[in-house]
Amino acid sequence: xxxxxxxxxxxxxxxxxxxxxxxxxxxxxxxxxxxxxxxxxxxxxxxxxxxxxxxxxxxxxxxxxxxxxxxxxxxxxxxxxxxxxxxxxxxxxxxxxxxxxxxxxxxxxxxxxxxxxxxxxxxxxxxxxxxxxxxxxxxxxxxxxxxxxxxxxxxxxxxxxxxxxxxxxxxxxxxxxxxxxxxxxxxxxxxxxxxxxxxxxxxxxxxxxxxxxxxxxxxxxxxxxxxxxxxxxxxxxxxxxxxxxxxxxxxxxxxxxxxxxxxxxxxxxxxxxxxxxxxxxxxxxxxxxxxxxxxxxxxx
Amino acid sequence: xxxxxxxxxxxxxxxxxxxxxxxxxxxxxxxxxxxxxxxxxxxxxxxxxxxxxxxxxxxxxxxxxxxxxxxxxxxxxxxxxxxxxxxxxxxxxxxxxxxxxxxxxxxxxxxxxxxxxxxxxxxxxxxxxxxxxxxxxxxxxxxxxxxxxxxxxxxxxxxxxxxxxxxxxxxxxxxxxxxxxxxxxxxxxxxxxxxxxxxxxxxxxxxxxxxxxxxxxxxxxxxxxxxxxxxxxxxxxxxxxxxxxxxxxxxxxxxxxxxxxxxxxxxxxxxxxxxxxxxxxxxxxxxxxxxxxxxxxxxxxxxxxxxxxxxxxxxxxxxxxxxxxxxxxxxxxxxxxxxxxxxxxxxxxxxxxxxxxxxxxxxxxxxxxxxxxxxxxxxxxxxxxxxxxxxxxxxxxxxxxxxxxxxxxxxxxxxxxxxxxxxxxxxxxxxxxxx
Numbered sequence: 163x164x165x166x167x168x169x170x171x172x173x174x175x176x177x178x179x180x181x182x183x184x185x186x187x188x189x190x191x192x193x194x195x196x197x198x199x200x201x202x203x204x205x206x207x208x209x210x211x212x213x214x215x216x217x218x219x220x221x222x223x224x225x226x227x228x229x230x231x232x233x234x235x236x237x238x239x240x241x242x243x244x245x246x247x248x249x250x251x252x253x254x255x256x257x258x259x260x261x262x263x264x265x266x267x268x269x270x271x272x273x274x275x276x277x278x279x280x281x282x283x284x285x286x287x288x289x290x291x292x293x294x295x296x297x298x299x300x301x302x303x304x305x306x307x308x309x310x311x312x313x314x315x316x317x318x319x320x321x322x323x324x325x326x327x328x329x330x331x332x333x334x335x336x337x338x339x340x341x342x343x344x345x346x347x348x349x350x351x352x353x354x355x356x357x358x359x360x361x362x363x364x365x366x367x368x369x370x371x372x373x374x375x376x377x378x379x380x381x382x383x384x385x386x387x388x389x390x391x392x393x394x395x396x397x398x399x400x401x402x403x404x405x406x407x408x409x410x411x412x413x414x415x416x417x418x419x420x421x422x423x424x425x426x427x428x429x430x431x432x433x434x435x436x437x438x439x440x441x442x443x444x445x446x447x448x449x450x451x452x453x454x455x456x457x458x459x460x461x462x
Numbered sequence: 463x464x465x466x467x468x469x470x471x472x473x474x475x476x477x478x479x480x481x482x483x484x485x486x487x488x489x490x491x492x493x494x495x496x497x498x499x500x501x502x503x504x505x506x507x508x509x510x511x512x513x514x515x516x517x518x519x520x521x522x523x524x525x526x527x528x529x530x531x532x533x534x535x536x537x538x539x540x541x542x543x544x545x546x547x548x549x550x551x552x553x554x555x556x557x558x559x560x561x562x563x564x565x566x567x568x569x570x571x572x573x574x575x576x577x578x579x580x581x582x583x584x585x586x587x588x589x590x591x592x593x594x595x596x597x598x599x600x601x602x603x604x605x606x607x608x609x610x611x612x613x614x615x616x617x618x619x620x621x622x623x624x625x626x627x628x629x630x631x632x633x634x635x636x637x638x639x640x641x642x643x644x645x646x647x648x649x650x651x652x653x654x655x656x657x658x659x660x661x662x663x664x665x666x667x668x669x670x671x672x673x674x675x676x677x678x679x680x681x682x683x684x685x686x687x688x689x690x691x692x693x694x695x696x697x698x699x700x701x702x703x704x705x706x707x708x709x710x711x712x713x714x715x716x717x718x719x720x721x722x723x724x725x726x727x728x729x730x731x732x733x734x735x736x737x738x739x740x741x742x743x744x745x746x747x748x749x750x751x752x753x754x755x756x757x758x759x760x761x762x763x764x765x766x767x768x769x770x771x772x773x774x775x776x777x778x779x780x781x782x783x784x785x786x787x788x789x790x791x792x793x794x795x796x797x798x799x800x801x802x803x804x805x806x807x808x809x810x811x812x813x814x815x816x817x818x819x820x821x822x823x824x825x826x827x828x829x830x831x832x833x834x835x836x837x838x839x840x841x842x843x844x845x846x847x848x849x850x851x852x853x854x855x856x857x858x859x860x861x862x863x864x865x866x867x868x869x870x871x872x873x874x875x876x877x878x879x880x881x882x883x884x885x886x887x888x889x890x891x892x893x894x895x896x897x
Contacts (some may be wrong), residue, residue, distance in 0.1 A: 206539055207539070207561030208560075224883070286724050287723070292651070311723055312716055394724075405859065423532075425529045425855050427557070
């Protein structure tokens with residue numbers, strides 16, 4: 163290596179070193195430490211007692227683990243496809259060639275910048291079975307409003323609905339994807355007699371599949387880590403709430419990790435929960451990427 | 463010239479810092495309480511600060527709850543924990559077992575070797591773990607049946623039947639009255655309800671309340687086991703299940719979601735606004751009524767009992783003051799704590815918040831209790847307290863899950879309670895022996 167190259171390399175590493183050090187200390191070290199903790203019993207204070215695979219054995223026999231995993235997967239499997247559909251619909255709406263389109267785009271995007279914890283408080287009022295606006299909407303269509311707070315069968319569905327308020331962000335990305343499609347494709351389709359629907363399914367959809375994949379991965383990531391809404395909605399009540407929603411129906415995985423670590427002071431078990439979660443998420447992500455190869459069209 | 467100037471400034475700074483260090487100690491005191499109770503605490507801290515210039519206490523409100531002490535734990539672990547913390551007394555054993563609290567046995571002995579005798583016995587018992595003291599008891603409470611006289615009269619019953627002088631009512635009598643008060647609208651949803659014994663969002667319808675009411679025992683400390691499958695606890699859960707079934711479990715849920723949603727403020731407590739005629743709750747509600755519903759026509763009586771002639775019961779909780787691990791001023795913190803948890807501090811808190819003191823001599827001071835509050839003090843004699851367990855929070859949550867399953871008609875009481883035992887006993891086993 164020439165002296166100039168060596169100097170460049172040294173300077174380069176020097177510039178990157180703050181990030182590398184930060185990454186090593188604040189990301190890598192805690193990750194490895196939590197792996198070590200998952201084989202111990204540790205309250206966060208005093209000594210960590212080594213118990214081998216005890217936490218993992220306990221995990222598979224713990225009904226709350228299965229409940230949390232079920233709740234999280236149920237929510238994710240529902241929220242991700244619905245999210246993609248809503249985002250694409252919003253993007254198509256934002257794509258309309260009308261004069262006031264910028265006003266519509268702003269209006270459609272606005273809900274997604276509201277902070278989630280504030281939205282959660284508003285959500286509780288919004289779905290009040292007697293006085294909530296959403297309940298009035300249901301009654302307008304002659305349907306008995308479901309109890310999104312008190313009925314364990316509906317609490318997660320309610321959160322899926324709430325999550326759609328955040329569809330503005332992905333919608334913008336979809337909009338960019340749709341706008342990137344060359345106009346002449348649509349023009350030649352129209353000449354051949356294709357209607358709007360055929361154009362959508364034949365041209366638009368295949369060409370935005372990379373963005374769909376991106377939204378699915380994003381949605382998967384957010385969905386598996388859902389926490390804020392459940393914490394806000396269930397942390398109230400006299401003496402604190404002790405089940406996360408009726409029948410623990412809002413006990414999501416990350417919420418369960420939080421309770422285990424800080425309410426029951428079991429850092430070791432919480433670490434084991436975290437690692438099992440990591441492995442499951444990794445498998446899911448790998449599966450999604452593998453499956454995506456079949457239906458994603460990247461432009462040559 | 464520049465250099466000498468810098469040296470002079472540096473020397474001045476160092477000297478002033480050294481002077482600051484002499485004599486004055488600054489403590490931090492954290493609580494997760496919210497107004498109105500936290501306002502009283504702040505006022506008490508101000509009184510202390512005025513009288514004690516050498517030990518200044520900074521009062522800080524932090525997020526948390528009875529069982530959620532995440533902020534405390536992360537702060538202590540990071541070395542930035544407070545010197546004094548306001549901790550729910552029934553979790554003292556659990557936090558002590560985890561190593562979060564400082565052992566104050568030595569300081570207690572130095573202050574007064576007989577300090578234990580100054581406090582209500584069950585309150586002192588909750589501050590102990592493995593023979594050492596980790597907390598000073600602060601306040602306590604008890605639970606009663608509140609009833610709305612107007613609503614009872616409107617349903618055709620004489621409120622005088624609730625008079626505690628006549629002894630407790632039976633659950634069957636209360637159910638008769640409650641079901642008569644229930645009102646529904648066209649769609650079948652409840653608009654007014656007599657009594658929801660198992661509600662925990664606006665009242666104290668906890669598993670412990672009814673388990674104790676039916677004479678159940680929740681733990682066998684000597685054997686190192688929790689005993690949720692105690693036959694009387696199973697009977698209590700069966701009672702809750704049957705009550706829920708008779709009212710329609712999901713319809714009750716909808717009523718609760720409507721009038722007592724998450725984060726509902728005390729001003730809108732369904733009993734205070736006349737939507738619910740009876741509820742089991744504690745003495746802090748007296749303060750709420752005083753502030754938010756002064757014209758409410760209500761009374762208090764014993765929690766209803768299963769059979770005629772049964773002795774009534776209640777249970778008491780309360781808070782305590784602790785010194786978390788890592789405090790650098792343990793002795794000064796203890797001085798502050800012992801004043802707060804002593805006769806002066808407890809008197810101020812009782813007057814300001816209508817909770818009850820744990821300092822025995824104050825309990826016998828009738829001037830501290832207005833007539834309504836007096837009943838709560840009288841039933842302290844028949845009050846249970848929760849077993850101090852190193853797995854207190856886990857046990858509580860597991861019992862709540864079981865109560866949920868039973869009242870939503872998803873599980874029968876015995877199976878639900880057996881699940882609680884299976885979940886909690888293995889964890890408790892790690893801390894044996896308990897003494």
